[in-house]
Amino acid sequence: MENAIIQSADQLMELMGLVILAGLIFTKISNIVKLPDVVLYILAGIILGPRLLNWINIDKYPVENQLILSFGAAYILYDGGREIDLKILNKVKLSVGMLSTVGVMISTTIVGFVAMKVFNLPLTYALLLGSVIASTDPSVLVPLFKKMNISTKLKQSIISESAFNDAAGAVITFSLLAVILGGEFSLGESLLELVTSIIGGLAIGATIGYMTHLLTDEKQKWGIFKDYATELVLVSVVGSYLISNHFGFSGFMAVFIMGMFCGNKKIFKFWIPEESFQSHLRFKEVLTVILRMMIFILLGTHLQFDTLIANLGSTLIVVGALIFVARPISVLACVLIDKKAEWTWKQIIYLMWVRETGVIPAALAGMLVTSGVLHSDIISSVTFATIMVTLTFQASTAGILAHFLKLDVGK
Structure with missing residues (x-):
């Protein structure tokens, strides 16, 4: 038993060391070739994964892999929440709310219809594919917009949507999965579950966010942890995520809302000591970079080449439908x-x-593969193709398009 525990700890350190080293190397390559770093991280994962060098095999690190993906996504969403200005969000709340719910449903339906035709899939499995790739990704958008000087309203609308639509994508996916596994689909129950997941996560995130700042406020008698803001925030991110998931709410929603409290301290009249605040910012920036490396390198190790190549044409049609049809209509x-x-x-x-x-889409696809769901190999391949295409094709041209449309200046 003791040897197994030691071996597990060694595996975690081995995994982290390999991934961070690869991340550093491919970050330098990214700077040279001028491609988004996450694309190079996925390439690193493919090279290190079981299909090539086999230095990182997720079958060998199942718990470690899930820990990194779950905590990494949660912390990056917290960082995304910090970028939101509540005064600006209030002006676009209807757009963000609609894009995060109705928009996800529209994308799921359109992509599902196309997938049904090109892959000859049953309707429920085609819709399942559509729901998996319908949500967007704050772990890419947050760092992307930190480097761009576009309209604050536009920037924060896109980041907020990417955080809120994860809950909708997950609920639709699990509802369809319940139908596939023999359950009954109820539109009313699914909508209730979606609303409950969002509101529950919001309430827990707001509560923990408020308590965290109350305990670190230098002007309050309760600010007993005012010199330990970094440590307490780390605990609060983990706590928000786990408590929300425990009650069946959206853990990602909770950490995002908690991040909004951190980014809007003045509105809530919280004051953290400057030294503690700067220490937290430095820690957050370093940890976010490391987590992004680890998440996307691990995702690259999941790629199934044989299925992707065998269905490349059909896969690109589905991805094209998502980008050029579903998104504009949504x-x-x-x-x-x-x-x-x-x-x-x-x-x-x-x-x-x-x-x-x-x-989030990659995590959902991985869950379907692990569960042995029929056609999960196709869903996984389309998901990774979508990630690669959107990151190389769209993320790399986001700044160019903003400049062309004259959106890269002003507030």
């Missing part, structure tokens, strides 16, 4: 009714284009 259906947001057509075009896929 955006038009969701933002044109929001008169308060005062969207311009240039901003709407930009919303149509920026919808990178990443961590």
